[in-house]
Amino acid sequence: MTTKNTFTTKSSNITVPLPLFIPVYRPDYSFELFSEDSRKYGLSAVMVNAFLLFRERRLKAAFEQGHTLRNHIGGFDGMLCTDSGAFQQLSGRKVGVDPLEIVKFQNMIKTDIAAPLDLITPPDTGFDETRRRMIISQYRIAEALEVCDYSDLAGIQQGGGFFSLRQKHIRQLAGIGIKYYGIGSMVPFFNKNHDLSFTCGVIRDARSVIGEGAPMHVYGAGDPLDIAFMFFAGANIFDSSSYAHYAQRGYYMTPYGAVNKRSACERLGFECACPVCRDNEPAGIFDIIPGEPLRKLHNLFLILETVRALGEFSGNTRIEEYVSVVYDRHIENIDLFPGSMLASSWEKYLKGDKSDKEAETGKAMRFIDPDTEGGGDDFCCFGQFRDKTGIPSIEKPSLPHLKGLDADNCGREPKTIELSEIEQEAIEVLAAESAVVYKMDRSVIAALLAEELTAPKNTRFRSRINGAESIKEAQRLSEYKTFRKNMRAVLYQKLRQYKEPDLSANELLAGFVECAGSDIASTVDSLLRTHVSTRERMPDREEFARTVHGFIKPGDAVIDVGCGFAPLLWPAGFFENLSCYIAVDKDAEATETVRVFAKKCGITNLKAFTWDINSGLPELNRLTGIDRYDIALMLKLIPVVSRADQASGGAAGATSILGDFPAARLLATVNRESMTKRESIEKRELSVLKQFIRAFDFSIEAGFSGGSETGYCIVKKLTQQSNIW
């Protein structure tokens, strides 16, 4: 199918030629990127990682004052694309970026093409999880579309290795008015091994849906060989930092595949006419292969030139000729490209194969290794799929037999833990012991213990207990006692993470996005039951809600600080007659869930924002547009924040923000029972709260007691009124 040969952005009416290659921008490489030669070779767009700018507070403030992305990168007048940093968001840490905020940010800094915070799908992801990621991504894209008034939003297709999901998603995207299409999470399917059948099949299908006018961007495609085949299949925009990381690894790109030896280049008979290779005459290209900076530049020029040439072939049979020349040259010299699957995969593509890319694990389908190929965070925004270490595995660990466990869920290769009989016995005993103390399932504890046991530091312990005659004898060993002691710290830490390791947050959110009508209530229920901190409130849910509600007056502007999933606990009438209910949490997963809840239930005065207390009140104000509240709910919050302050060196930064919070009254509660241990902590927690009340000159207006929580409704002492705000 022929495609259009230009694309005009809605933002500033920049027109770029199609097909188009968008190199990833690196500050240390901007001079070369924006050189006259690059422009001559058709550089007309760059890709910038917006997340890296977003997380730099000072820079973010400058952007809020009117600094723009274009100024920031030196006034480049081409098309600016940004990436949302989806992979950083998935690094497994709880402090994530808010999917809506990162899009608003891109729109604010005036990028031409903004990216949603879609959920990347690693290639070994199963069907159900892939489907959930697609549902959540689609929801986020639809939400993002509403806030992009300057930028075009890239509607990025997900669907992993499942053709049917890919088909479904591209049709959904077409249905919501996307103007700029992206193909996401595709790199592992073609990277380096030229396994193009699935990717090109997906591209062909997408093109048949979106029509010939629309731009279609394959995120992360940067090998000139792959680009030619993908263009042939129907894609017309490509971005990558391949030019740099190929060069780093010693590779010199040719249209027929990248090589790292002079002899290989000679065999292919490729003579490059780019300024780098030309200026290095008479020694020619072969002398520049060992030099990384020049190799990098050559690679960039070659990709740009390939894309320019493809544009000339567009719409006539010469594109077929071009592709077949590339194909033949590659295949004739296939020994230069070990692992290449071009022949078999292209044959499959031409046959119209629409089979799924089976969820394979292992080397052939692996993600790009950031150490060897992608560099660090500052290196680039390598599209949708760079960070092998940053993708949490969300499949449930198979607990009972301790195999394939990946308790840290940090996306490492799942480890198979093989334990001897005595090791298993020791783990069972320790798990049973700990389950009495900690609020955690025994099998979960056992799985965590097994992983801990196999850590290198426990090698000696393992050999000692394996030398023991019985479990009794093992238990007498000093190493056993040390392990037992250290284990507590590990378990405590795990429990502090608030969520049990056997949940899939995506499962909940996707279920929520999908539910409708009468399902909403039951989905909310199951959602709440899975959240440790919220679940404690479930048995007394109604009483608890009534008690909290008793402190709120009609017309109040309410803020729920550290909301978690609490807003979902409140019954339907709770929000009625309130001027607003602002829910804030540093956990973007929680705030997004609250937002989905509000939308599903049609509660228009419930708004949720991702806010970290440490980022301060001006930031809160910026997010909400509200500067004063009638009541601030700080449910189970103050002791947690106070301890976090202490842990970070004693400065009461966050605590004092709560102490001077712009609200007439605070409803502050603490837990009666430990969240992690089965013991009462009421006295200790209340004393922290009372200390807070004294330190910030509050007086107690009323006591609070509801469910598993206790606390006070507090107001600033009258003499201090002038300091409240």
Ligand SMILES: [Zn+2]
């Ligand atoms: Zn060259």
